[in-house]
Amino acid sequence: MAAIILISVGVLFNIFGCLGLIRLPDVYNRLQAATKCVTLGCCSILLGVLVHFGIGGAGFRALVAIPILFFTATVAAHALVRGAYHFGAKLDKRSVKDDYREEVK
Amino acid sequence: MRYLGIFILSMIFWLLVTFRFTLPNIAAGVVASAITAAIFGRYYFHNVGKFLQPRRWFWFTVYLVSFIWACIKANFDVAYRVLHPAMPIKPGIVKVKTTLKSDFARTLLANSITMTPGTITVDIIGDEMYIHWIFIRSEDPALYTRMITGRFEEYIKKFAE
Numbered sequence: 001m002a003a004i005i006l007i008s009v010g011v012l013f014n015i016f017g018c019l020g021l022i023r024l025p026d027v028y029n030r031l032q033a034a035t036k037c038v039t040l041g042c043c044s045i046l047l048g049v050l051v052h053f054g055i056g057g058a059g060f061r062a063l064v065a066i067p068i069l070f071f072t073a074t075v076a077a078h079a080l081v082r083g084a085y086h087f088g089a090k091l092d093k094r095s096v097k098d099d100y101r102e103e104v105k
Numbered sequence: 106m107r108y109l110g111i112f113i114l115s116m117i118f119w120l121l122v123t124f125r126f127t128l129p130n131i132a133a134g135v136v137a138s139a140i141t142a143a144i145f146g147r148y149y150f151h152n153v154g155k156f157l158q159p160r161r162w163f164w165f166t167v168y169l170v171s172f173i174w175a176c177i178k179a180n181f182d183v184a185y186r187v188l189h190p191a192m193p194i195k196p197g198i199v200k201v202k203t204t205l206k207s208d209f210a211r212t213l214l215a216n217s218i219t220m221t222p223g224t225i226t227v228d229i230i231g232d233e234m235y236i237h238w239i240f241i242r243s244e245d246p247a248l249y250t251r252m253i254t255g256r257f258e259e260y261i262k263k264f265a266e
Binding site for chain 2: 013016017023025026029031032035036037040060061070074078082085091097098100101103
């Protein structure tokens, strides 16, 4: 039962993340949705797998995957955001501040 | 000494991932860890003695708990912004000064900021971090520095510096 709840919550948050990818205006905001919702959604699914299989075998591997997912997701997000900025992706017109522009020039 | 540190870490990691305690498996783990330590050993762990101080482990636990709490909050924050019909966003890139000195501590801080509500680290140049913020709540540098780095900076300073 707990496994089903955890996996459902994870899938739900992954859907929110995908909705964010479509609805939000620019690269930077979309990556926000992609990193946060999708990472924790996947963590929730992995925890569900752990509860389902119990300690040992597949369950334990799911637990080990969580910290790896966290580190890779954050590093990938940073690399994508930085790459997008240097490539010249514009910030949305609703943006109110850009301190990074002077530094890059 | 630092080669030994990374060897032990990769060995633990191998055992956790494979989770089979037979002799051939352990032997393969030893070989793989030795290769890893030989290649990457000189990049990490400039001071292995730090691992043996219980005070640092205590602050690491405190940090971990507050980090997980921030992650969960971040999720609901993004979900709220995505589902709200009017999409309450006010994005921008702000500059934040950090007092952390070591590379490891800065990496951890940047990662924590990426996982906290509404912020994502773009770059670190010198002492300054550039952070994309989905909803800028304040225009005052001192105030938003405290909002973004928050408690993480002091926790990380206590266990990683």
